[in-house]
Amino acid sequence: NAGVTQTPKFQVLKTGQSMTLQCAQDMNHEYMSWYRQDPGMGLRLIHYSVGAGITDQGEVPNGYNVSRSTTEDFPLRLLSAAPSQTSVYFCASSPTYTSTDTQYFGPGTRLTVL
Amino acid sequence: QQQVKQSPQSLIVQKGGISIINCAYENTAFDYFPWYQQFPGKGPALLIAIRPDVSEKKEGRFTISFNKSAKQFSLHIMDSQPGDSATYFCAALQGGGNKLTFGTGTQLKVEL
Numbered sequence: 001n002a003g004v005t006q007t008p009k010f011q012v013l014k015t016g017q018s019m020t021l022q023c024a025q026d027m028n029h030e031y032m033s034w035y036r037q038d039p040g041m042g043l044r045l046i047h048y049s050v051g052a053g054i055t056d057q058g059e060v061p062n063g064y065n066v067s068r069s070t071t072e073d074f075p076l077r078l079l080s081a082a083p084s085q086t087s088v089y090f091c092a093s094s095p096t097y098t099s100t101d102t103q104y105f106g107p108g109t110r111l112t113v114l
Numbered sequence: 115q116q117q118v119k120q121s122p123q124s125l126i127v128q129k130g131g132i133s134i135i136n137c138a139y140e141n142t143a144f145d146y147f148p149w150y151q152q153f154p155g156k157g158p159a160l161l162i163a164i165r166p167d168v169s170e171k172k173e174g175r176f177t178i179s180f181n182k183s184a185k186q187f188s189l190h191i192m193d194s195q196p197g198d199s200a201t202y203f204c205a206a207l208q209g210g211g212n213k214l215t216f217g218t219g220t221q222l223k224v225e226l
Binding site: 004031033035040041042043044045048058059090092094096097098099100101102103105106107108 | 118120123145146155156157158159160163203207208209210211212213214215216217218219
């Protein structure tokens with residue numbers, strides 16, 4: 001199993017550009033989520049999904065869209081990038097939405113918005 | 115407003131020493147408390163977790179101590195090793211769901 005994979009590893013955007021961060025898992029996990037990590041702030045939840053076709057907002061959803069058309073994939077879309085979205089983005093998955101399920105994180109995407 | 119407060123921000127410990135990281139929370143609806151370990155350039159990985167009905171949980175050199183009345187919990191790393199050098203995050207979950215609320219992280223360096 002590859003686990004949770006994310007592409008790209010690094011990305012530089014100009015303000016106003018759009019892009020999609022890809023996340024895929026091959027563990028047949030129901031639950032997937034996106035976090036952003038900023039210095040001194042830990043990780044904060046952007047969006048999450050409890051299954052294909054079901055998504056919901058987390059703590060910091062503004063400026064981001066998600067969809068979940070398959071169990072395996074959970075892309076994160078930046079519609080119009082802003083410098084405040086410069087961050088490291090992590091995708092995570094777990095078997096179910098149950099709190100005791102271990103969440104597995106991908107290696108991250110480092111995004112810089114100029 | 116940080117729902118889970120973590121300290122210290124950074125920590126330097128000598129090899130063989132005890133590393134202690136503290137966290138505090140306000141939301142009494144939190145019902146599961148995991149700790150994550152993150153190496154540079156990698157995603158966080160689950161280290162150990164505890165429920166609030168347990169005061170202590172030990173796995174190898176790692177121990178969580180939990181004080182429900184004080185709403186505090188801590189991670190103790192015994193016999194700290196250079197390979198333990200990483201960033202550690204405490205976290206909390208509520209209502210049986212899987213939305214993690216993270217602390218701000220502690221960068222641990224274990225020196226020879």
